[in-house]
Amino acid sequence: MxxxxxxxxxxxxxxxxxxxxxxxxxxxxxxxxxxxxxxxPNVGEKSEVGLSLEEYKRYGRQMILPEIGIEGQMSLKRxxxxxxxxxxxxxxxxxxxxxxxxxxxxxxxxxxxxxxxxxxxxxxxxxxxxxxxxxxxxxxxxxxxxxxxxxxxxxxxxxxxxxxxxxxxxxxxxxxxxxxxxxxxxxxxxxxxxxxxxxxxxxxxxxxxxxxxxxxxxxxxxxxxxxxxxxxxxxxxxxxxxxxxxxxxxxxxxxxxxxxxxxxxxxxxxxxxxxxxxxxxxxxxxxxxxxxxxxxxxxxxxxxxxxxxxxxxxxxxxxxxxxxxxCGGSAGVRVLQPDERVSVAEYKRVMDSGVEHLLLDVRDRTQFGICQLAGSLSKFFHYALYTGLIRLDIPYTEFEASKYGDSEAGEIESKFQDQPKDRPVYVICRLGNDSQIVTRQLKEAGVFPNDRVFDIEGGITAWARSGVAGEFPEY
Ligand SMILES: [Zn+2]
CATH class of the missing domain: 3.40.50.720 (NAD(P)-binding Rossmann-like Domain)
Structure with a gap:
């Protein structure tokens, strides 16, 4: 290798x-x-840098502007x-x-x-x-x-x-x-x-x-x-x-x-x-x-x-x-410990085993509409991602309501709230950064049992690239 x-x-x-x-x-x-x-030092002076006849033609349309002129063209050339x-x-x-x-x-x-x-x-x-x-x-x-x-x-x-x-x-x-x-x-x-x-x-x-x-x-x-x-x-x-x-x-x-x-x-x-x-x-x-x-x-x-x-x-x-x-470290978010994350291959085994669980897709609805894993629940944690806090007292954010309309945003929220709270939760996003933030916040907010919320490393992109489930679009 x-x-x-x-x-x-x-x-x-x-x-x-x-x-x-x-x-x-x-x-x-x-x-x-x-x-x-x-x-x-020599802006505006005739200098050793001349223009060829071809260049007069080439730059003519900008040289005739009073803002440029021959002096400006010479400055550009220097x-x-x-x-x-x-x-x-x-x-x-x-x-x-x-x-x-x-x-x-x-x-x-x-x-x-x-x-x-x-x-x-x-x-x-x-x-x-x-x-x-x-x-x-x-x-x-x-x-x-x-x-x-x-x-x-x-x-x-x-x-x-x-x-x-x-x-x-x-x-x-x-x-x-x-x-x-x-x-x-x-x-x-x-x-x-x-x-x-x-x-x-x-x-x-x-x-x-x-x-x-x-x-x-x-x-x-x-x-x-x-x-x-x-x-x-x-x-x-x-x-x-x-x-x-x-x-x-x-x-x-x-x-x-x-x-x-x-x-x-x-x-x-x-x-x-x-x-x-x-x-x-x-x-x-x-x-x-x-x-x-x-x-x-x-x-x-x-x-x-x-x-x-x-x-x-x-x-x-x-x-x-x-x-x-x-600037806070190299590219990529690291807010979880290794045992709080699973690879796409590990998640595929969970999927195939038939174990009851919740697959929470935290990409926004536009991205969710492009492609998604079977059985996933879509919920975009706009507020959590931008403020670092999950607010359970706010059923859905104004952003979500303005984007999807109150009824759809409300529907998504109640689907989320109605999930059985005793099953493991797997959180997925596009690249595996947002999902880590949401996983951390879900744990801190105590929405699900702390030891049963997992981030799927590398997200949908890793899922597509690894080919664990055959062909899958990468965008
Ligand atoms: Zn300064």
Missing amino acids: ETSLKAENEALKKRISELEAQLANRIGHASVSSRQSYPP SRVLIVGAGGLGCPAAAYLAGAGVGALGIIDHDTVENSNLHRQIIHSTSRVGLPKVVSAITYLRDLNPHPNYIPHIEPLTTENALQIMAEYDLVLDCTDHPAIRYLINDVAVIMNIPIVSASALKTDGQLVVLNNPPGVGPCYRCIWPRPPPAESVIGCGEGGILGPVVGLMGVMQAIEAVKIITMNPVREVGRAEMTLFAAYGASPFRCLKMRGRKAGCVACGSPERVEEKITRESIESGRMDYVAF
Whole structure:
């Protein structure tokens, strides 16, 4: 088992280095010149960076805008932009920045393209499933515009490499979906004096904010979010779902902000940040919030005399800053002991044995409607998942009532309440995170005998992948 995994790894590594070599040949050497200072010293001056006749034509439609002009185009050509994450945000952002003619575009990502990415990660393609996202992205971008220097970084951004990588760029786009990486990008960008265009999207909502802009003046990520959200509340696209055009829109807006920064569009209110919130299904989808300015006590950007232990190059490189621990551990929820969980194979045996039990499916009704295990009772613990408390005095939440109507929500609730309380309960969700939280809460609330509530590890996804019950859809 281990040997085959090792062999697979070796084969993948070999394939990646082949692809990198091909890529290097096709895009020319990804030479990395020393970083320009910010703002670029020669903005607006005629410089050594000229435009070819082909480029005049290519960028003509944007160059005739007074906001861009020839000076703006030259600034774009001199700019060096790093996109962290070639996913739903990074794809459209990269496409528009490449199209706009940035000088160098670095893309960092260690994932490979998966079929479930394609509904939103528009620069990847079905034929490139399985390839590193960076390779897939650059293949597309090179075809879109051969002029920029595309710099591949097929690796995760870590405390060991972040300072070195980000030093080569003037601007960073935070297109990640994990808080630990957001904090790392922020801290390094503050040290390196580069602005951050940060966006996020989940389900049908998105947000966008420009940070550390101008560098040394505007608030940073930590000024606005000094503490990470609780690890259990961090849900990724895999679990929470995402509407493709919503994350696409946020990525496009990141490209707009990047162009504005590069072309030196004056910051509307120096030292303040503005957050744009988007809700696709909201009555008025766009809202803008004015954020406060820098915090003197911020551990990343605050004044040294006001901060006990300021984050420095040394504290990052030495590994003293443990971003994963700061954000509450690695991905995945761990709130149960091993004996409180059963594997899908163990549950299959329970199912086959005919032992009376309750299979409680805690996914929401939309997901339950996609596919479900035979005999399961659907109940979505919206309130428990968002507050960490099961409230037996609230029969069903307003959310459930608004989504399904009072009568259906009431029906689900009374079915749940009527369950015999002496039988074992098995809790299942999509990936095995929500089910752990609900299992813990059911035990604490004493709804069922404490020693007979079990979480099904890995949820419906593990059920489908393991094939314990033949073919089953994975979504
Ligand atoms: Zn700060």
